[in-house]
Amino acid sequence: MGDRRARRAARPPLPPGFGVIWTAVAIDLVGFGIVFPILPQYARRFHASPLVATTLVTAFSAASFLFSPLWGRVSDRVGRKPVLLVSLIGTAAGSLLTGLAGGIGLLFVGRIVDGISGASVSVAQASVSDVAPTAQRARLFGLLGAAFGLGFVAGPALGALAALGGPRLPFFIAAGLATVNALVGLRRLPETRPPQARRPADGDKAAPAARRGPLGGLAGAGGAGAGPLIAVAFLALVGFSGFEATFSLFLRGELGSSLGSTAAVFAAIGLAIVAVQAGLVHPVARRLGEVGTLRAGLVANAAGLAALAAARSWWGIVPALAALTLGQGLVQTTMSSALAGRAEAARRGEVLGAQQSAGGLARVVGPALGGVLFGRVAVGAPYVAGAALMALALLLLGSAGRPVPRPVATASG
Numbered sequence: 001m002g003d004r005r006a007r008r009a010a011r012p013p014l015p016p017g018f019g020v021i022w023t024a025v026a027i028d029l030v031g032f033g034i035v036f037p038i039l040p041q042y043a044r045r046f047h048a049s050p051l052v053a054t055t056l057v058t059a060f061s062a063a064s065f066l067f068s069p070l071w072g073r074v075s076d077r078v079g080r081k082p083v084l085l086v087s088l089i090g091t092a093a094g095s096l097l098t099g100l101a102g103g104i105g106l107l108f109v110g111r112i113v114d115g116i117s118g119a120s121v122s123v124a125q126a127s128v129s130d131v132a133p134t135a136q137r138a139r140l141f142g143l144l145g146a147a148f149g150l151g152f153v154a155g156p157a158l159g160a161l162a163a164l165g166g167p168r169l170p171f172f173i174a175a176g177l178a179t180v181n182a183l184v185g186l187r188r189l190p191e192t193r194p195p196q197a198r199r200p201a202d203g204d205k206a207a208p209a210a211r212r213g214p215l216g217g218l219a220g221a222g223g224a225g226a227g228p229l230i231a232v233a234f235l236a237l238v239g240f241s242g243f244e245a246t247f248s249l250f251l252r253g254e255l256g257s258s259l260g261s262t263a264a265v266f267a268a269i270g271l272a273i274v275a276v277q278a279g280l281v282h283p284v285a286r287r288l289g290e291v292g293t294l295r296a297g298l299v300a301n302a303a304g305l306a307a308l309a310a311a312r313s314w315w316g317i318v319p320a321l322a323a324l325t326l327g328q329g330l331v332q333t334t335m336s337s338a339l340a341g342r343a344e345a346a347r348r349g350e351v352l353g354a355q356q357s358a359g360g361l362a363r364v365v366g367p368a369l370g371g372v373l374f375g376r377v378a379v380g381a382p383y384v385a386g387a388a389l390m391a392l393a394l395l396l397l398g399s400a401g402r403p404v405p406r407p408v409a410t411a412s413g
Helices: 001-011 020-031 034-044 050-078 078-099 104-117 121-131 133-159 169-188 218-222 226-255 259-279 281-310 314-342 346-376 381-400
Strands: none
Touching: 020 078, 020 104, 020 121, 020 133, 020 169, 034 218, 034 381, 050 104, 050 121, 050 346, 078 104, 078 121, 078 169, 104 133, 121 133, 121 346, 133 169, 133 281, 133 314, 226 259, 226 281, 226 314, 226 346, 226 381, 259 281, 259 314, 281 314, 314 346, 346 381
């Protein structure tokens, strides 16, 4: 007990502004996760098929796919703070539009605006990487990853308010939270990328491939191992997001779960991911290394999805979800930490933006694939496909080998 307290006391304090960055990420994920438990309700309200309902998720992700590298490059040039503030304002606007939507068209517009703003998650990661010493990078990214989990908890919880206050209320609350955090960030968020470290406007001339598309120029900007790691991240997230987008439909169809009980399950998933990211990522990465931690997470994800495909009662669902939350908590955070440590300092925002863009594309492909498989093949088909994708990601990770780490430049706050 005394040794544990001593280790905690020896930990360096969090960088200035980390709390505001952390909250910005959590609010972005609130905007993303808020729609999951109310998908069946929206499907009924707008007479939408399961495929159209899950496409509400992909609208957010498609916008993130297109805009993540742009936000990353802009933050490399002008600094992180202005991009994060614009993101929070955009999140507020997107949530407000979603809440005001009276039809499926405006609902999609709101989700797209929110997705454009949520693309700045990579900028938040770059802000932390700017000031994170190498020895503390896994810890800080684990804490930042916990914001994803809490956002995933709060989003479905707010979505469940639709059963009490109507479907508009959750989005109005999300808009208010984003507005408040933008005002707080305006005063308290420091700039982690000083002017002398910023990339000049003509910096892209040295890497014209970066302008060919959202993922262009990755090999040159990212350093050793960035491309294979992002491919692994893409495959893993396709599998996991197919689960996310169809699981509320699975619970309703197989177990007859209500909106409230579905939201509670999503909240439990989020809390479990938070616990893994805040408490397990750092010690596991210290013992296994970043690549070993990724491998363990992918194995857990594959096992969880395979078990879920065969589960038809809570006795099978609970252990499957336990494996999934463990695996996703390890993979999600360690992937960002590994890429941040291998990115050139001048293009750190761009590389993390490329990862976020790959994640956005995965969240387009995954829910769409999951919706098709769920509606036209079998209820367990999305999870079988997800387990196969995790296995493929494992093979790719093994062939990529262990990338050579690059030193992390520390920016003055």
